[in-house]
Amino acid sequence: MPQTTTGRPASAAAPVRRRPKDRKAQIALVAAQAFSERGYHAVGVDDIAATLGISGPALYRHFPNKYALLVHAAMGTVGALRSASDAAAESDDPDRTPELQLDSVLRALIVTTVESRKTGGLYRWEGRYLRPDDRDLMRTEFVAVTQNVAGPLRELRPELTDRESVILAAAALSVIGSITAHSAALANRKIEKLLLGTAWGVLRCDLAGAPPATTTIDDPAAQRGLAVTSKRELLLAEAVKIFHDRGYHESSIEEIGAAAGINASSVYRHFPSKADLLAAAFHRAADRLAMATAAALAASTDPDEALSRLSATYIDLAFTHPEVLSVYFSEIGNLPKQERTNLRNVQRLHVEEWVHLLTAVRPELSAVEARFLVHAALGQTLDVGRLLHFDTGAQARGRMQTLMLTVLHS
Numbered sequence: 001m002p003q004t005t006t007g008r009p010a011s012a013a014a015p016v017r018r019r020p021k022d023r024k025a026q027i028a029l030v031a032a033q034a035f036s037e038r039g040y041h042a043v044g045v046d047d048i049a050a051t052l053g054i055s056g057p058a059l060y061r062h063f064p065n066k067y068a069l070l071v072h073a074a075m076g077t078v079g080a081l082r083s084a085s086d087a088a089a090e091s092d093d094p095d096r097t098p099e100l101q102l103d104s105v106l107r108a109l110i111v112t113t114v115e116s117r118k119t120g121g122l123y124r125w126e127g128r129y130l131r132p133d134d135r136d137l138m139r140t141e142f143v144a145v146t147q148n149v150a151g152p153l154r155e156l157r158p159e160l161t162d163r164e165s166v167i168l169a170a171a172a173l174s175v176i177g178s179i180t181a182h183s184a185a186l187a188n189r190k191i192e193k194l195l196l197g198t199a200w201g202v203l204r205c206d207l208a209g210a211p212p213a214t215t216t217i218d219d220p221a222a223q224r225g226l227a228v229t230s231k232r233e234l235l236l237a238e239a240v241k242i243f244h245d246r247g248y249h250e251s252s253i254e255e256i257g258a259a260a261g262i263n264a265s266s267v268y269r270h271f272p273s274k275a276d277l278l279a280a281a282f283h284r285a286a287d288r289l290a291m292a293t294a295a296a297l298a299a300s301t302d303p304d305e306a307l308s309r310l311s312a313t314y315i316d317l318a319f320t321h322p323e324v325l326s327v328y329f330s331e332i333g334n335l336p337k338q339e340r341t342n343l344r345n346v347q348r349l350h351v352e353e354w355v356h357l358l359t360a361v362r363p364e365l366s367a368v369e370a371r372f373l374v375h376a377a378l379g380q381t382l383d384v385g386r387l388l389h390f391d392t393g394a395q396a397r398g399r400m401q402t403l404m405l406t407v408l409h410s
Contacts, residue, residue: 024062026052032073032119036180039333040070040126041249071134074123078141080116084108085148098155102203103196105148106172110195113176114188121180125330128247146170153203164207167387171403172199174383178376181329186368194372201410202403210402212394215312217320232270234260236284239277244323248278248334278331279339285324286346292317293353303360310354311377311404315397318381322390325382351375358408377407 030051034043045066049059063069088108089101113120127138149169154160160168175198179191186194238259242251253274257267271277292313300306318325332340354374359365365373380403388396 023054027059027062028069028072028076029119031069032076032122035070035073035126036119036122037333039249040066040129042333045069070126070129073119074127074130075134075138075141077116077120077122078138078145080112081109081145082141084112085145089148089151098152102149102152102156103200105152106176106196106199107192109145109149109173109176110192110199113179114191114195117179119180121177124177124180128330129250146173149173149203159208167207167384167399168203168205170387171202171205171380171384171407174379175199175202175376175407177383178379179372181379182371182375184368184371184375186372190369191372194369198373198376198407198410201406205403205406207399207402210395210399213312213315213397213401214394215316215397217316217392217397231260231262231266235262235267235270235277236281240281240323240327243278243281243327243331248274248331253277275334275336275339278327279335279343281324282328282332282335282339282343285321285328286343288317289314289350290346293350297353303357306357307354307361307408308401308405310357311401311408312397314378315381315400315404318385319390319392319397319400322382322385325385329382351378354378362409373408373410377404380404380407 027048031043031048034048034051043066045059046056048069049056052059063072085105085108088104091101091104123138123142127135130138146166146169149172150162150165153169154162154165157165176195179195235256239251239256242256242259251274253267254264256274256277257264260267267277271280293310296309296313297306300309332343335343351371351374354377355367355370358370358374359367362370381400384400384403388400391397
């Protein structure tokens with residue numbers, strides 16, 4: 001038998017290691033999971049390579065840099081939704097009704113989102129780090145997904161205006177996408193059934209007949225009184241705006257200080273670090289929410305009324321300070337570990353207040369199912385609120401509340 005230079009038979013020589021054909025897809029998946037869990041800026045290329053057991057140079061053979069990975073991952077999540085909904089929308093059956101087409105699209109979107117739950121929300125938060133041209137491409141893809149829902153909905157409900165059909169489509173997509181923002185556990189089939197029923201409930205919602213909000217929001221521009229002079233309060237207010245506009249990692253202490261009229265060295269007298277500034281902003285938002293929740297509960301006489309008051313209160317806070325809501329949802333991963341744990345617990349307690357009320361109103365729901373619906377309802381304020389331009393008028397807030405309550409009661 002032929003021998004190798006090591007003296008072993010040729011047939012026993014160490015096998016030649018070959019790169020798997022799907023290496024690029026493996027890298028993309030690991031990157032998407034890491035970006036989703038820890039945020040784009042907290043993940044290094046070496047982290048991704050180490051997870052796969054390869055070297056940095058081996059990764060660069062497929063992606064020239066980390067930004068290319070972000071673009072691929074973000075576009076991949078939206079692209080999967082686009083492909084699934086396009087395929088479901090197409091049919092050679094001339095007898096297929098708009099209702100069947102819409103149901104097919106919803107089911108395809110739900111299955112796709114459930115299958116990619118760990119990475120499916122990447123475009124919602126980390127997409128803000130994309131360059132304008134890439135962000136525009138991603139937005140174009142998502143508009144196409146929205147139209148795959150809005151198109152058959154308009155045929156099914158011809159009384160809807162184009163804008164109403166888009167708002168309802170976005171609300172249904174928000175329900176489906178809400179599962180990517182939390183980790184509540186439920187069997188996939190139950191998740192799919194719950195999401196489908198809730199999405200259909202939203203699409204049947206009567207936006208035109210939604211009663212206007214009964215609460216009153218003062219116009220901040222019309223307020224009278226002395227301006228805030230506390231340097232700490234000014235810094236908090238400006239930091240939230242800048243974190244919202246640019247993202248935490250793209251913001252600097254110098255920039256925040258300049259916006260508040262304070263030099264960088266003076267900022268550190270109030271906050272030891274940028275992370276402490278972010279944590280203070282989170283705690284301020286949590287305190288506002290806690291006080292508003294307590295007031296809504298104290299004014300209610302039964303669980304159903306409490307849900308109505310809570311939804312109105314949440315909308316009022318979100319629409320008057322949309323940048324706070326956005327930062328609250330998107331930047332928690334950038335907090336120090338202990339602060340992140342503390343605030344996660346605060347968020348969890350707030351959700352559980354809603355879950356307790358919802359299961360009292362709908363005893364057929366398990367606590368876990370109610371938790372899914374509460375997360376979906378809360379997510380509406382950000383996803384649909386953007387479409388409504390966070391209009392603080394009574395009509396817009398009334399429509400928003402109708403959608404939230406529809407999600408809870410569907």
